[in-house]
Amino acid sequence: MDRLILNNYGSFDLTFVKGKGATMYASNGRKYIDFVSGIGVNCLGHNYKPLVKAIANQAKKQIHISNYYFSDTGLEFAQKLLKVTGFEKGYFGNSGAEANEAAIKLARKYGQLNGGEKRKTVVTLEASFHGRTLATLTATGQDKFHPDCFAPYAEGFKTIKANDFDCLTTAFDDTTAALFIECVQGEGGVNLISAEWAQAAAEAARKAGAIVMADEVQTGVGRTGSFLASDALGFNPEVVTLAKGIAGGVPMGACLFRGKAADVFVAGDHQSTFAGNPLACAAGNVVIDTLTKDGFMQDVINKGDYIREIIKSWDLPCVKDVRGKGLMIGIQIDTKYKPFDIEVKCLDEGLCTTTAGSDVVRFLPPLVISYDEIDKGLEIFKKVLESLN
Ligand SMILES: *Cc1c(COP(=O)(O)O)cnc(C)c1O
Numbered sequence: 001m002d003r004l005i006l007n008n009y010g011s012f013d014l015t016f017v018k019g020k021g022a023t024m025y026a027s028n029g030r031k032y033i034d035f036v037s038g039i040g041v042n043c044l045g046h047n048y049k050p051l052v053k054a055i056a057n058q059a060k061k062q063i064h065i066s067n068y069y070f071s072d073t074g075l076e077f078a079q080k081l082l083k084v085t086g087f088e089k090g091y092f093g094n095s096g097a098e099a100n101e102a103a104i105k106l107a108r109k110y111g112q113l114n115g116g117e118k119r120k121t122v123v124t125l126e127a128s129f130h131g132r133t134l135a136t137l138t139a140t141g142q143d144k145f146h147p148d149c150f151a152p153y154a155e156g157f158k159t160i161k162a163n164d165f166d167c168l169t170t171a172f173d174d175t176t177a178a179l180f181i182e183c184v185q186g187e188g189g190v191n192l193i194s195a196e197w198a199q200a201a202a203e204a205a206r207k208a209g210a211i212v213m214a215d216e217v218q219t220g221v222g223r224t225g226s227f228l229a230s231d232a233l234g235f236n237p238e239v240v241t242l243a244k245g246i247a248g249g250v251p252m253g254a255c256l257f258r259g260k261a262a263d264v265f266v267a268g269d270h271q272s273t274f275a276g277n278p279l280a281c282a283a284g285n286v287v288i289d290t291l292t293k294d295g296f297m298q299d300v301i302n303k304g305d306y307i308r309e310i311i312k313s314w315d316l317p318c319v320k321d322v323r324g325k326g327l328m329i330g331i332q333i334d335t336k337y338k339p340f341d342i343e344v345k346c347l348d349e350g351l352c353t354t355t356a357g358s359d360v361v362r363f364l365p366p367l368v369i370s371y372d373e374i375d376k377g378l379e380i381f382k383k384v385l386e387s388l389n
Helices: 049-061 072-085 096-113 134-139 195-207 229-233 278-291 296-314 339-349 371-387
Strands: 016-020 023-026 031-034 089-093 121-125 157-160 176-182 211-215 239-242 253-257 319-325 328-333 354-356 360-363
Touching: 031 371, 049 278, 072 089, 072 253, 072 278, 089 096, 096 121, 096 134, 096 176, 096 211, 096 239, 096 253, 176 195, 195 211, 195 229, 278 296, 296 319, 296 328, 296 371, 339 354, 339 360, 339 371
Parallel strands: 121 157, 121 176, 176 211, 211 239
Antiparallel strands: 016 023, 023 031, 089 253, 239 253, 319 328, 328 360, 354 360
16 A cells, blocks of 8 residues: 555555444454544544535536636535634635645735734744644644754744743734634644633734734534634634534635734635635535534533543543543543554554544544444543553
8 A cells, every 4th residue: 555655644554445423444344433533524424414415416516616706505605604603704725734824824914014024923832733834834833843854944933832821921022923823732732722821812912913813723613612612712813724624524624814814815815726615615514504503512512521531530540631622632641651552552442543742642533423432432442541551
């Protein structure tokens, strides 16, 4: 398989052929419980009937038309997404990094319009992750993503320490274009940002003349138990980026604007060929319709609490912390053990998990996972943790 696909993921020697709900079926004939959902993408699980139907129906109508024109499906999606998020305008793209590139470009232009050439810096958080393109890599607050081989990196980025109130007094000045907050740091270790700090940081940034942006590529679209995690944190960003779960598995990203950020981009400032592709929008419509059903978000909160409580109740010495929000879950493991080894053992037993930071096992199950699937997955996870020595 290495000969067919660029081996830059360290993929497992395991081939999946289909799925149903939070259960996946491999070509080796085995069943796996899915606690990854394609890295927080398949929010409606596998083979979710209304999603499959909407994609098939859209394929019969039109798959792609370019942004020279509007599509009825795309307009419907834009309306739904803006309504559920409370934003004024949206740019659609195809991935998280691309949505973040749009946000960074918008921040730079906003800075220039509101302070001139010097106001260009985008401030991000230590331990954050923002993507793999050159600008989003530079924005990412982790040195391991900045090897010399990819230098030179983009200019105009700076990091501050999340949840540190002291740093806020000097963090922003007349060179700051935007503060960019990853609402729960996913890749960095499932680290929570406190609401008090996010609000104080946003206030300090705005006082200095900057706008505030939220990277909700992973936390958005219900992952943490509210459609946007920034709503729960209460810092009211002018820009939010979404991707991962937004179209239930079809590639899509979005950058949404409001207030001072709503009229920064003008025609020609930012574009992409595939952006707002009707097939992705048709899928996105089903995601929003499903997530806005009565009780859906409460269900996500309940399932997340259920998983965290059960793991805590095991009281295992190798578990140092169980954290997260909604169905974004981090289990911090004693540094004697490697999260990747646990991931491998879980896979051997029929459970897909992933890792985060240097010492965290991360769960991002489909939002529609059943309690039966949760119980089965946790049974495997417990067995693996107990087997560590
Ligand atoms: C996954 C992720 C990205 C990058 O998204 P891609 O679709 O892989 O480009 C950016 N920011 C956050 C917070 C992410 O979790």
